[in-house]
Amino acid sequence: MVVLTTPSIDQIPLLKSTKQVPHFTYVPTIDLSKPESTLSIVNACKSLGFFKVKNHGVDMELIERLEDGAREFFSLAQYEKEICGSTKAPFGYGNKRIGPNGDVGWLEYLLFAIKNGAVDHVSMPSFQASYNVFCSALNEYISAMRNLASQLLQQIAKGLLIASGDALSSLITNENSDQILRLNHYPPCPRLKSGLTGFGEHTDPQLISILRSNSVGGLQFALRDGRWISAPPDPNSFFVIVGDSLQVLTNGRFKSVRHRVVAQEHKSRLSMIYFAGPPVSQRITPLPELMQDGEESMYREFTWGEYKRAAYKTRLADYRLGHFEKE
């Protein structure tokens, strides 16, 4: 048995590129109560691969309840957290190690698989007294995220003029769809080195991800020219992130966006991210209705299950779609 020790701060890398767009603090903000939101969503997905939404209809009280539960869990003693896990990798509690291939960051997290719309069991013996309340908040939040993700994918289909409005949303509302919820806690880093990695740069493999954080910053997005922008925190909005699968389904019209989190010196950042993926057997191939005459897929055919398996053999920063692009 290989026993992995927790990496020390000196083993956590600094962010590779720190080339930032000076004073760029603009993240497209889309008001979901406005009819023009459909077009704005499609434009943001095409040009940047990220945006944030307000007037999303998700109850703040629910968000606070989940955040309180997460905070209570992360404030347990380290040994109490370490015993919380799942028999299925990579789910359960994680500390500094991300994925199976050596990525590390200044964070701890809880990763939940979602089965039939609810969190799959994670054993939390040290959190027994609060477990049921926490799970109810998790499940309510998952249902709210699934509705929001489905609404966004319907708007995207509409904005792309795809006749069957649920061509994308049905991939994630299907009872076998593969979804994950991640709660990340970035403790303040007292001996902060500037640019210490919280969560290293990567694209998300799924269709879309919906991220909400408390009022502590650190989230950064890469622009198409490789420069990075810092997204000011906005606890009342959700950041929406285009994933690799949506890039393929739109035959590259949308591009998944690289993003990362930089560690903070004084404040503790807490984020919750919902990853909307399709069923494992789903073929990921450009939507026929989108393809113009003579247009060919830029990618070899694959299923979500194949893509996921391949993703777990990569490092966080790898360009995972490269392996599936046609020559």
Ligand code: GA4
């Ligand atoms: C990135 C998006 C999600 O957080 C995640 C991550 C997953 C993990 O943490 O286990 C991966 C990463 C993510 C992509 C490449 C592989 C798998 C870590 C890693 C090195 C849960 C996911 O689905 O893919």
